[in-house]
Amino acid sequence: MAIKRAGIVGGGVIGAGWAARMVLNGIDVQVFDPDPEIARKLDTVIAHARRAYGKLFPGLALREGTVTIAATAEAAVAGVDFVQESLPEREDLKRRVLAAIDAVLPPHVVIGSSTSGLLPTSLQADMAHPERLVVGHPFNPVYLLPLVEICGGEKTGAAAKETAAAFYSAIGMHPLHVRKEIDGFIAxxxxxxxxxxxxxxxxxxxxxxxxxxxxxxxxxxxxxxxxxxxxxxxxxxxxxxxxxxxxxxxxxxxxxxxxxxxxxxxxxxxxxxxxxxxxxxxxVSIRELEALRDDCLVSVLAGLRSEDYGAGAVVKRHHQALMAATAPVSKAQAADGLLVLHEVTVPADWIDYNGHMTEYRYLQVFGDATDALLRHIGLDQAYLAAKGSYYTVETHIMHRGETKMGEGLHVATQILSVDAKRLHLFHRIVRSRDDFCVASAEQMLLHVEAASGRAGAAGAQVLDRLTTICAAHQGLPKPAGTGRAVGAPR
Missing domain, CATH: 1.10.1040.10 (N-(1-d-carboxylethyl)-l-norvaline Dehydrogenase; domain 2)
Structure with a gap:
């Protein structure tokens, strides 16, 4: 069963981190914590996570889940598909609350405990359905670090551990099964x-x-x-x-x-x-240190992702899954007939010493827009593995205006021509507040076959989609600057 709604009991550092990871992976969460400032603290952690995900998974318009603050632990688990308990490390407290939520949940709903060392056999002792309890021990920040230790107690069922592992994997984590119940687990x-x-x-x-x-x-x-x-x-x-x-x-x-x-x-x-x-x-404040920690972790994870190794392999697989499940943006076609498949808000670390978006970030935006187009025409993971992909062989960028931090941008894309092997594009980066074109890029792409690594014909379905879009774009005005060499007149 797909897990679409989760209950989180305990919204401290770990519980809030779980909430952020789940929300950014499209899961609706219901959170209980007696802290009167729980809503503000959750908002802060989710904002940190959203910023980090924007850097780790650039160009994806993620569908976020919702957050509901519940008045009681029982209310937090009403109607949910999965429960994550993240209460303070007090065995008496955890046992009492786990027994209470166990009493109101349907028997099939799995409960994961974030405990960092308490034994699941003890935690499940007062539950009517102890077979549903597993330890799902994460690491801070939960929304970035992939590791989650899974450990069952004497009465934990194999199905509960399998369900928990599948759910954690689906939200981008690496489940590590602890073979024997042991104080402190492994990590x-x-x-x-x-x-x-x-x-x-x-x-x-x-x-x-x-x-x-x-x-x-x-x-x-x-x-x-x-x-x-x-x-x-x-x-x-x-x-x-x-x-x-x-x-x-x-x-x-x-x-x-x-x-x-x-x-x-x-x-x-x-x-x-x-x-x-x-x-x-x-x-330096705790919040500033958290942001620095997240930035450093994103850099390490992104670097490891490029090598497809260790935690980077987990991030790469999750990035591919997000790309496959995520529509490029909410609107596919602008009023003028151009494709609008990529939107972005300029973050602080894209700004140079002049206070404007630095040059190479324009190329990044154009690249993300091209990736969005390729997803739009059907280049999913199955196609990439079996048939191949388009590779950019030439780009000509013209800078037409300045862009500052916090400004919203969208990319309008026009297909100029297409044949069996080549794709000729023209992108415009448009400032959303006033529809001003701040930069444009003309690109030529070649379709490269997966098997041979050489240029070859694209698949029939992909070509059909490109040809249909190109035919619709033939009636649009030719973009100014098309075919222009550096320094040549318009």
């Missing part, structure tokens, strides 16, 4: 080991909080993001691989390098860690 046990050692280093005066973070972010953290630990250590063994690594570095495990038992959190240690963390932040 948090690893994080806890690093955290305990870091506290000892501060406690013993070896390093400050900033120095410890530098040791991670300038070193191993960069490679952890795509290969983890074991694969990296395999490479450290050279051509002989992991066996040689273990033989060479295994003896070091007997050395007193770590203290896995955490130091006592004395007032002095708490003051030291908190004070050093304040110094490290240098007055």
């Amino acid at each position: 948090d046990r690893l994080l806890e080991a690093l955290w305990r050692e870091a506290l000892w280093l501060v406690n013993d005066g070896v390093a400050t909080t900033e120095e410890i973070d530098d040791a991670v972010r300038y070193g191993a953290g960069l490679r952890w993001s795509f290969m983890g630990t074991f694969l990296i250590y395999r490479l450290a063994g050279g051509e002989a691989g992991m066996r040689h690594f273990l033989a060479q570095f295994g003896p070091a495990l007997k050395l007193p390098w770590t203290k896995l038992e955490a130091p006592e959190l004395t007032d002095a240690l708490v003051d030291a860690v908190a004070g050093q963390s304040d110094d490290q932040a240098k007055g």
